[in-house]
Amino acid sequence: xxxxIRLLYLVGSWxxxxxxxxxxxxxxxxxxxxxxFISSFLSGCYGGxxxxxxxxxxxxxxxxxxxxxxxxxxxxxEIPTLDTLGLFDALSSRxxxxxxxxxxxLDEKSKPIPGMAEKYNVSKDxxxxxFHIRTNAKWSNGTPVTAKDFEFAWKRALHPDTxxxxxxxxxxxxxxxxxxxxxxSLYGKVNxxxxxxxxxxxxxxxxxxxxxxxxxxxxxxxxxxxxxxxVESQGDKYALEVKNLIYNGPFVLxxxxxxxxxxxxxxxxxxxxxxxxxxxxxxKVVKEIATKVNLYEAGQIDLTEISSExxxxxxxxxDYNTLLKPEIFFIRMNQKNKxxxxxxxxxxxxxxxxxxxxxxxxxxxGSIPAYYLVPKDFSFDADGxxxxxxxxxxxxxxxxxxxxxxxxxxKELGIKGMELEFLSYDSEDRKKVSEYIKNQLEKNLPGMxxxxxxxxxxxxxxxxxxxxxDLTYSGWSPDFQDPITFIDLYLSNGPNxxxxxxxxxxxxxxxxxxxxxxxxxxxxxxLQEAERILIEEDAAISPMYQSGLVQLTKPYxxxxxxxxxxISYKWTSIEGK
Amino acid sequence: xxxxxxxxxxxxxxxxxxxxxxxxKYIFSRLGYMLVTFLVIATFTFFLMQTLxxxxxxxxxxxxSQKERLYEKYGLDKPLPLQYIxxxxxxxxxxxxxxxxxxxxxxxxxxxxxxxxSAVLGAQSLLLGxxxxxxxxxxxxxxxxxxxxxxxxxxxxxxxxxxxxxxxGILQYWVGVKLKWLPVAFWEGFEYSILPTxxxxxxxxxxxxxxxxxxxxxxxxxxxxxxxxxxGLGSFSxxxxxxxxxxxxxxxxxxxxxxxxxxxxxxxxxxxxSVPGLGEQFVKSIMTNDFSVIMGTTLFYSIxxxxxxxxVDLLYGFIDPRIRLSGRTK
Numbered sequence: 001x002x003x004x005i006r007l008l009y010l011v012g013s014w015x016x017x018x019x020x021x022x023x024x025x026x027x028x029x030x031x032x033x034x035x036x037f038i039s040s041f042l043s044g045c046y047g048g049x050x051x052x053x054x055x056x057x058x059x060x061x062x063x064x065x066x067x068x069x070x071x072x073x074x075x076x077x078e079i080p081t082l083d084t085l086g087l088f089d090a091l092s093s094r095x096x097x098x099x100x101x102x103x104x105x106l107d108e109k110s111k112p113i114p115g116m117a118e119k120y121n122v123s124k125d126x127x128x129x130x131f132h133i134r135t136n137a138k139w140s141n142g143t144p145v146t147a148k149d150f151e152f153a154w155k156r157a158l159h160p161d162t163x164x165x166x167x168x169x170x171x172x173x174x175x176x177x178x179x180x181x182x183x184x185s186l187y188g189k190v191n192x193x194x195x196x197x198x199x200x201x202x203x204x205x206x207x208x209x210x211x212x213x214x215x216x217x218x219x220x221x222x223x224x225x226x227x228x229x230x231v232e233s234q235g236d237k238y239a240l241e242v243k244n245l246i247y248n249g250p251f252v253l254x255x256x257x258x259x260x261x262x263x264x265x266x267x268x269x270x271x272x273x274x275x276x277x278x279x280x281x282x283x284k285v286v287k288e289i290a291t292k293v294n295l296y297e298a299g300q301i302d303l304t305e306i307s308s309e310x311x312x313x314x315x316x317x318x319d320y321n322t323l324l325k326p327e328i329f330f331i332r333m334n335q336k337n338k339x340x341x342x343x344x345x346x347x348x349x350x351x352x353x354x355x356x357x358x359x360x361x362x363x364x365x366g367s368i369p370a371y372y373l374v375p376k377d378f379s380f381d382a383d384g385x386x387x388x389x390x391x392x393x394x395x396x397x398x399x400x401x402x403x404x405x406x407x408x409x410x411k412e413l414g415i416k417g418m419e420l421e422f423l424s425y426d427s428e429d430r431k432k433v434s435e436y437i438k439n440q441l442e443k444n445l446p447g448m449x450x451x452x453x454x455x456x457x458x459x460x461x462x463x464x465x466x467x468x469x470d471l472t473y474s475g476w477s478p479d480f481q482d483p484i485t486f487i488d489l490y491l492s493n494g495p496n497x498x499x500x501x502x503x504x505x506x507x508x509x510x511x512x513x514x515x516x517x518x519x520x521x522x523x524x525x526x527l528q529e530a531e532r533i534l535i536e537e538d539a540a541i542s543p544m545y546q547s548g549l550v551q552l553t554k555p556y557x558x559x560x561x562x563x564x565x566x567i568s569y570k571w572t573s574i575e576g577k
Numbered sequence: 578x579x580x581x582x583x584x585x586x587x588x589x590x591x592x593x594x595x596x597x598x599x600x601x602k603y604i605f606s607r608l609g610y611m612l613v614t615f616l617v618i619a620t621f622t623f624f625l626m627q628t629l630x631x632x633x634x635x636x637x638x639x640x641x642s643q644k645e646r647l648y649e650k651y652g653l654d655k656p657l658p659l660q661y662i663x664x665x666x667x668x669x670x671x672x673x674x675x676x677x678x679x680x681x682x683x684x685x686x687x688x689x690x691x692x693x694x695s696a697v698l699g700a701q702s703l704l705l706g707x708x709x710x711x712x713x714x715x716x717x718x719x720x721x722x723x724x725x726x727x728x729x730x731x732x733x734x735x736x737x738x739x740x741x742x743x744x745x746g747i748l749q750y751w752v753g754v755k756l757k758w759l760p761v762a763f764w765e766g767f768e769y770s771i772l773p774t775x776x777x778x779x780x781x782x783x784x785x786x787x788x789x790x791x792x793x794x795x796x797x798x799x800x801x802x803x804x805x806x807x808x809g810l811g812s813f814s815x816x817x818x819x820x821x822x823x824x825x826x827x828x829x830x831x832x833x834x835x836x837x838x839x840x841x842x843x844x845x846x847x848x849x850x851s852v853p854g855l856g857e858q859f860v861k862s863i864m865t866n867d868f869s870v871i872m873g874t875t876l877f878y879s880i881x882x883x884x885x886x887x888x889v890d891l892l893y894g895f896i897d898p899r900i901r902l903s904g905r906t907k
Binding site: 165259260300462496 | 630631632633634635636637638639640641642643646647677678679680681682686687690691694746749750753754757761762763764848849850851853854857858864865866
């Protein structure tokens with residue numbers, strides 16, 4: 001065997017020598033071809049295009065010159081869609097708010113101010129709004145923005161073929177609900193919608209009933225215009241890439257590299273271009289907070305949100321700031337469960353844990369403990385008074401009181417204890433909070449046993465909406481800037497009630513606020529009373545916290561405004577960099 | 578690639594026509610099996626996906642009629658077998674459908690836009706990892722039981738046991754933020770790829786170095802090495818000519834799956850360095866029940882994997898003529 005191998009080896013080596021030269025040539029030429037192929041492939045893959053924008057904006061190299069009006073940002077992901085009628089999220093709506101504009105837009109204090117419309121008139125009964133669209137409103141391809149663009153987009157949003165997932169927000173407009181209702185004789189007849197392009201610059205909207213928040217409502221991207229000719233010319237490709245879009249907002253998208261980032265440029269054709277100071281905004285997709293912090297420290301981004309583990313590190317930095325989001329997290333209690341149908345048990349659960357510790361020590365991300373459903377700093381009456389100013393919160397009596405309710409409840413039910421399932425999210429922060437609540441309740445309410453059930457969001461929603469839970473960690477963010485968007489959740493027949501909560505007085509107050517909103521003061525009081533009944537009397541939910549946001553902002557970034565659903569760059573500028 | 582195989586396979590027989598024919602036959606039959614494997618994977622994934630908890634349009638803000646509408650729009654309201662037939666038909670046409678989470682964006686675009694960065698990063702880290710790993714392994718084997726051996730093995734144990742995101746975090750902070758030698762993150766040129774490449778290659782280096790050392794030690798003890806030494810060959814030529822090839826077989830085996838993992842993106846490193854790659858897309862599509870993206874990425878992964886398995890098998894023949902693909906007919 002060994003001998004054979006040796007012989008083979010000898011023969012082989014002799015042959016090899018003969019073939020060597022030929023082989024070497026073939027091999028080396030293949031190698032060269034491969035190298036050329038690989039290097040050309042590589043140079044294509046590093047994203048050569050974006051190099052330009054970077055070299056233009058190296059933050060350190062431009063010092064000394066006039067301050068460049070360039071803002072560098074990082075976002076946590078790819079924009080899901082830029083079709084205002086699509087299935088969008090906060091990031092989509094933030095982008096849309098800066099590249100498009102509706103009839104009105106939100107100012108620095110999140111109050112509606114004129115956008116594409118110069119002004120509006122309302123009929124005496126508060127049902128008919130007439131908007132006067134600016135004559136200098138233009139799309140970025142030069143065509144004027146007209147009333148027809150609004151008519152086209154709004155009808156398209158309700159048409160069965162192009163129905164927007166957010167179309168329910170149109171329901172206050174005459175016939176809008178019927179057009180979406182398969183049972184109705186008006187189903188799909190979008191021409192019956194209560195809107196009319198009287199002429200190019202006059203757009204009329206007829207509401208089903210007067211609503212006080214209509215102007216604020218239409219600042220939402222769903223109500224933005226779309227140009228019929230352009231949209232139809234793009235077909236399926238509309239809004240997929242920069243070249244498949246036209247803009248009418250303060251900025252246009254200059255590039256959009258999926259998953260990597262996008263660049264805004266000032267829109268010179270915007271009617272109010274003089275107000276817009278920023279020339280360019282570079283946005284990069286950065287998914288890791290740690291990376292964002294590193295980039296912020298390296299001076300490559302001007303602003304970043306941070307997570308709780310960085311709070312202590314930056315708490316004393318002048319760049320550190322927090323703000324409240326209009327988003328409430330609360331425990332839903334399923335009254336199909338015979339124990340939870342008892343109001344004293346529910347009250348005990350609501351008061352039986354330390355909300356302050358959970359929000360401030362555990363989350364430590366700018367969130368504040370909530371003893372209410374309608375968020376703070378979110379909705380204001382005609383005099384600018386916060387909805388929360390009447391009742392700052394409910395059920396704040398503390399754990400001793402909770403124990404009393406617990407004993408009372410147990411006696412009424414004739415039991416010594418109970419085991420409940422607590423459905424929760426599978427994210428890290430929320431895991432901690434649910435475990436804390438479990439420990440608190442088990443400690444403070446003797447005989448209570450909690451089993452945590454963590455599920456991915458989609459599955460959790462499925463279980464919640466089918467009421468297959470006892471307690472659930474739940475959240476809600478508003479659809480528009482009015483308390484009703486939170487409170488009508490708990491109407492007996494509300495589609496998101498999900499807990500079999502029923503209270504006739506609550507229903508009466510909410511419906512009164514919905515159906516007869518003409519007296520704004522009474523409406524406001526009705527809603528405040530309804531919320532009191534929901535939480536203080538019935539303890540239908542146990543509010544947990546109102547979410548906050550902690551961020552670092554470079555001191556030279558001015559005029560960066562947050563709104564309940566978006567952010568405005570329109571007034572942002574770089575000063576003294 | 579194929580050209581290299583042809584040349585190499587026919588090495589020993591000096592361009593034997595029959596060898597080439599055999600190889601072609603072999604590759605064809607393998608391609609047939611690959612197609613079958615692909616179909617099985619596609620079918621299996623398609624039905625398995627339906628058992629994912631939750632549904633793609635589960636959102637508290639969507640009413641039932643809205644959801645129904647979305648199901649209709651994406652054809653999810655049809656009976657499952659029909660959906661399956663439609664889907665397979667579309668695959669045959671090269672159409673992977675549209676994403677739900679990115680509202681109608683074609684899946685082929687999603688994969689196409691993201692695979693470039695992942696592939697470059699993977700290729701670079703594989704190359705770097707192999708070069709350094711092989712070097713460390715060979716040195717360690719030759720200098721067996723010396724301090725060089727121990728240092729090489731300590732490096733490889735650290736590389737195997739410390740997760741790559743730790744290296745990534747350290748590199749990003751020190752090299753990027755503090756020393757400012759290299760960019761902190763993003764993907765805009767070669768210099769941007771250095772830190773992620775190093776972070777990714779640590780594991781490759783460690784794995785390859787360990788395998789290489791073990792194999793080399795075994796090979797170096799073989800009779801034919803003794804023979805080579807007896808013939809008076811220098812140790813360099815012994816290593817390069819006689820040991821390396823034989824030691825390389827297990828390396829090739831582990832390189833296959835490693836290549837697929839590296840080329841298709843590694844979630845954590847891509848996230849840390851904000852590389853716009855495919856890594857996260859797969860995980861995210863599952864979390865959001867984005868069926869067409871799940872299918873698209875799975876099929877893409879499997880094609881790559883099946884392809885690489887074939888290449889590895891062909892490489893065996895090249896590295897070690899004793900392993901013949903279709904059985905030598907001599």
